[in-house]
Amino acid sequence: MPAPRVIYEAKPGSPLEVDRRFYERIAAEGGRRQLERFVVPMRSGRAWPVRAGQVFRIVAVEGPQVADLNVWSLANPRERFWASRTRQLHQAHLSTCDRLWSCLPYLRPMLTITADTVRYGRDEDGAGCHDLLGTRCDPYVHKLLNGEEFDLCCHSNLVRAVRPFHLTELDVHDVLNVFQVTGLTAEGRYFVKASPVRRGDFIEFFAEIDVLCAISVCPHGDLSVPVWGPDAADALSVCRPLGVEIWQPDPASLAGWTSPPPSNYGGGHGLRE
DSSP, X not given: OOOOOOSOOOOTTSTXXXXXXXXXXXXXXXXOEEEEEEEEOXXXXXXXXXXXXXXXXXXXXXXXXXXXXXXXXXXXXXXXXXXXXXXXXXXXXXXXXXXXXXXXXXXXXXXXXEEESOOOXXXXXXXXXXXXXXXXXXXXXXXXXXXXXXXXXXXXXXXXXXXXXXXXXXXXXXXEEEEEEEEEOTTOOEEEEOOOOOXXXXXEEEXXXXXXXXXEEOTTTXXXXXXXXXXXOOOGGGOOOEEEEEEEOOGGGGTTOOOOOOOOOOOOTTOOX
C-alpha cells in the first residue's frame, strides 16, 4: 500500500507558511497593553469584537474547562470561520502558528494562534487538543438521542451570546473546541477525553482582520463525566468559568504586517452568460 498523502500541500511562500518570527514577536508580549479582561461564567456564553492587529486569549482561570469558539468578520458576518477547511489546510487539532480560515468566497486567515500553553501533542491513542474533528453540543441531538428538552448546550449558549450583535441561530456555525481532547477510534468513531488544562493555561490568537468572536463555556465542563449512554450524569461538578483577555501589541511589533484581503479568485465558476 502506498503511504498516505497529505492532500493540500502548499507551495513555498503560501499563506500556510506563516512568518514564525513575526508571531513569536507578537507572543513575546513586549510593550503590549491589556485593553479588556472579563470572565465568562460556567455554562454560559459571550461575544466580543477584536480589531485587526489585536490579540486575545482564552484563559483557564480555575482549571480544566472546554470552550466552543465561533468567529465572524465584524463587518460582514456572512464571512465566518470554516472549521472543515481549516482542518484540511492545517490539522485536526490546532496549535501555535495554525490559522483559522474563513468560508467561501472569502477564504483568508481570520486568526493566527500565537501561543498555546497546553502543548498536548499526540497521545498514545492518537488524540490531540483544540479539536476540529467534532462540533458543538446542541439541544437537537439531545432531543434526537435522549428525547429530552435540554437547553444547556454550546449551540444555545452561542445563540444567546450573539443576539446583542444582531446575529441569530442561523449564524452559529461549526466550532474550534478549545481545550478539548479528541480523536478517532480504530473503527473511526469520535471520542473525547477529559481536558488536561491546568489553572492559568491559555490559548492566544492574533486577529488578522476585524472579527467578532463568541465562546460557549461548555455545559459539559471538562468532559471528565459522561453525558451520553447508560452512565450519563450531570457534569455540573466539573464545570468552571473561563477568562478572556484582549491585548494591543506594541505598534513596533506589527511592522511589516498587513491585514489579508479576501481571495482574489475571479468568481466565474465556468459560467457563461
